[in-house]
Amino acid sequence: MSSELTIAMPKGRIFEEAYQMLIEAGFKLPEEVEMSRKLMIEIPEENIRFILAKPMDVPVYVEHGVADIGIAGKDVLMEQQRNVHELLDLKISKCHIASAGLPNTQMDEIAPRIATKYPNIAMNYYKGIGEQVEIIELNGSIELAPMIGLADRIVDIVSTGRTLRENGLVEYEHIADVSSRLIANPVSYRMKNERIQEIVSRLKKIVK
Amino acid sequence: MSSIKKFEKPLGMRDTFPRIYEKMERARQIGRQVFRSRGFDFIETPTLEYYDTVGKASAISDSFLFKLVDSQGNTLVLRPDMTTPITRVATSKLLKEKIPLRLAYSANVFRAQQMEGGRPAEFGQMGIEIIGDKTVFADAEVIITAVQLMKELGIESFKLTIGHAGVLHDILDDYTDHDYQREILRNLLVERNYVGFEEAVHEFDLPATKANALLEFINEATNLSSIEDMEKYVRKNDGIEYMKQLSKLIDAYDLSQYVSFDFTLSSHMSYYTGMLFEVFASGSGFPLGNGGRYDGLLHLFGSDVGATGFSIRIDRLLEVLPKEEVEEETVCILFDDEDFIKALDLASTLREQGARVTVQSKKGLMNKEAFTKLFSRVVDLSQEEAQ
Numbered sequence: 001m002s003s004e005l006t007i008a009m010p011k012g013r014i015f016e017e018a019y020q021m022l023i024e025a026g027f028k029l030p031e032e033v034e035m036s037r038k039l040m041i042e043i044p045e046e047n048i049r050f051i052l053a054k055p056m057d058v059p060v061y062v063e064h065g066v067a068d069i070g071i072a073g074k075d076v077l078m079e080q081q082r083n084v085h086e087l088l089d090l091k092i093s094k095c096h097i098a099s100a101g102l103p104n105t106q107m108d109e110i111a112p113r114i115a116t117k118y119p120n121i122a123m124n125y126y127k128g129i130g131e132q133v134e135i136i137e138l139n140g141s142i143e144l145a146p147m148i149g150l151a152d153r154i155v156d157i158v159s160t161g162r163t164l165r166e167n168g169l170v171e172y173e174h175i176a177d178v179s180s181r182l183i184a185n186p187v188s189y190r191m192k193n194e195r196i197q198e199i200v201s202r203l204k205k206i207v208k
Numbered sequence: 209m210s211s212i213k214k215f216e217k218p219l220g221m222r223d224t225f226p227r228i229y230e231k232m233e234r235a236r237q238i239g240r241q242v243f244r245s246r247g248f249d250f251i252e253t254p255t256l257e258y259y260d261t262v263g264k265a266s267a268i269s270d271s272f273l274f275k276l277v278d279s280q281g282n283t284l285v286l287r288p289d290m291t292t293p294i295t296r297v298a299t300s301k302l303l304k305e306k307i308p309l310r311l312a313y314s315a316n317v318f319r320a321q322q323m324e325g326g327r328p329a330e331f332g333q334m335g336i337e338i339i340g341d342k343t344v345f346a347d348a349e350v351i352i353t354a355v356q357l358m359k360e361l362g363i364e365s366f367k368l369t370i371g372h373a374g375v376l377h378d379i380l381d382d383y384t385d386h387d388y389q390r391e392i393l394r395n396l397l398v399e400r401n402y403v404g405f406e407e408a409v410h411e412f413d414l415p416a417t418k419a420n421a422l423l424e425f426i427n428e429a430t431n432l433s434s435i436e437d438m439e440k441y442v443r444k445n446d447g448i449e450y451m452k453q454l455s456k457l458i459d460a461y462d463l464s465q466y467v468s469f470d471f472t473l474s475s476h477m478s479y480y481t482g483m484l485f486e487v488f489a490s491g492s493g494f495p496l497g498n499g500g501r502y503d504g505l506l507h508l509f510g511s512d513v514g515a516t517g518f519s520i521r522i523d524r525l526l527e528v529l530p531k532e533e534v535e536e537e538t539v540c541i542l543f544d545d546e547d548f549i550k551a552l553d554l555a556s557t558l559r560e561q562g563a564r565v566t567v568q569s570k571k572g573l574m575n576k577e578a579f580t581k582l583f584s585r586v587v588d589l590s591q592e593e594a595q
Contacts, residue, residue, distance in 0.1 A: 003490075063493065064326060064493045065492065065493015065494065066493065083494075084400075085400035085401075085402070086399070086400065086401040086402060086403045086404060087402055087403070088402075088403060089403045089407075181403055185493055186400065186488070186494070186495060187488045187489070187490075187492060187493055187494065187495060188493075189400075190367050190369055190468070190486075190488040191365065191367060191488055191489075191490050193468075197430075197431060
């Protein structure tokens with residue numbers, strides 16, 4: 001029997017979608033998983049162990065090798081720039097990263113301020129278009145920042161655009177497309193290559 | 209800025225306590241034996257080097273260098289790797305005396321401090337360099353030495369993944385229209401971002417034959433069954449021929465079970481020109497070490513004789529080394545003031561028999577029981593006499 005494979009999964013909606021994909025790909029997993037407060041789920045039939053983590057933490061577990069593979073959003077991967085292999089675009093939880101602000105406004109000329117959960121992505125984007133900005137890092141409710149005058153723009157995830165509209169904001173620039181990716185630890189990718197390649201090729205067939 | 213507490217060390221620095229020290233020392237000794245028995249000579253270079261020479265030539269990117277300024281105003285670096293200083297010594301001096309050179313080292317190297325745990329700013333490295341031999345046999349010797357080292361260290365589950373920088377460069381060059389496209393693709397492979405690679409190929413708007421060839425290449429190269437499968441992607445066959453030869457040598461020496469080939473393997477180190485490889489072992493989430501042919505680095509130092517080598521990180525080695533209990537007799541001789549000479553005599557006798565002997569004055573002890581608990585045998589001279 002091959003050694004156990006540990007898969008780091010983001011809690012919540014992405015977990016359910018990704019879990020369904022694995023079932024579709026023919027992995028023998030129980031139809032219903034009890035998503036109580038458990039952080040670890042053992043699947044002895046497949047010799048797989050799931051660990052459930054905050055989406056932002058999945059690449060951390062994978063980079064340090066305590067999880068062999070994981071499912072992480074492209075936004076998190078772009079923000080953290082961790083040393084993990086990006087193997088497959090699962091094309092689930094699609095959205096994009098954009099800048100947004102109050103309608104018909106210009107950025108402050110002297111010190112434009114950007115509020116965001118993604119300081120690195122925001123910094124790199126504005127650097128790339130030749131604009132020096134000041135970053136204000138927030139942890140949630142980013143839309144508040146332009147409304148109450150904390151920042152000129154926000155950089156955040158947009159899926160339907162509803163949150164922006166409801167808060168009177170408009171999208172300015174499309175920065176990057178985001179979807180969930182299958183990632184692997186560099187050592188696991190070599191030492192458990194056959195198992196990981198098999199998961200990749202089975203998932204590849206059902207990616208829409 | 210919080211004030212520094214008494215117990216704190218600078219960020220990224222570690223103490224080594226006796227148990228870990230012994231474990232590291234055993235690994236270093238095994239390395240020393242393996243390297244020396246294969247004819248490699250150990251050397252040492254200074255901890256500090258000039259930024260303008262070693263710092264700039266090193267493969268470690270600028271932001272990871274630990275920089276200082278000397279009293280003349282020159283920028284110095286704490287050596288970020290050993291290959292670059294050894295190349296400096298070899299090209300400026302040693303190569304005039306002997307060629308090819310076989311050199312070995314075991315030393316600490318330094319990287320800029322990082323906030324996250326598991327990224328020490330100072331760590332040990334040991335490795336070898338063969339300088340002045342461009343043949344495939346030198347590369348084979350490096351790989352065989354790496355495998356032998358892993359075996360002698362008692363690591364059961366390990367793997368060397370071998371690629372070729374030249375072959376990859378030619379393939380990417382042939383199937384792209386511009387140099388910048390080739391570099392984007394190469395960098396995506398350094399990050400091992402296969403998703404990004406496919407996306408970039410689609411975005412470049414290449415002729416369909418080229419785009420398809422790249423996508424097929426990436427697919428086939430990551431599931432490689434034999435080196436011959438790569439031949440259809442290259443026009444010049446010399447790199448592939450070289451790898452076939454190398455593979456044959458590895459097979460002949462019966463090491464193929466430890467080795468796999470991956471032609472997408474790429475390094476941020478641009479001075480790797482030919483064969484390159486990484487060493488992986490179960491137990492650590494990070495690669496143990498890497499190596500390859502770095503003729504490009506010698507060019508930077510004005511020499512064109514070619515060089516190849518590899519190095520292993522000692523701190524990561526500790527995570528994968530098998531647990532071994534070393535059977536060692538430790539004796540504690542407790543003595544009263546008047547028995548000091550007697551204690552020393554007994555100690556020498558026992559040491560000759562191979563024991564580690566501690567002589568301890570009873571007066572100097574605060575808690576006899578706690579102290580003596582740590583020894584495999586305790587001799588109390590005053591009690592000996594009573595018997």
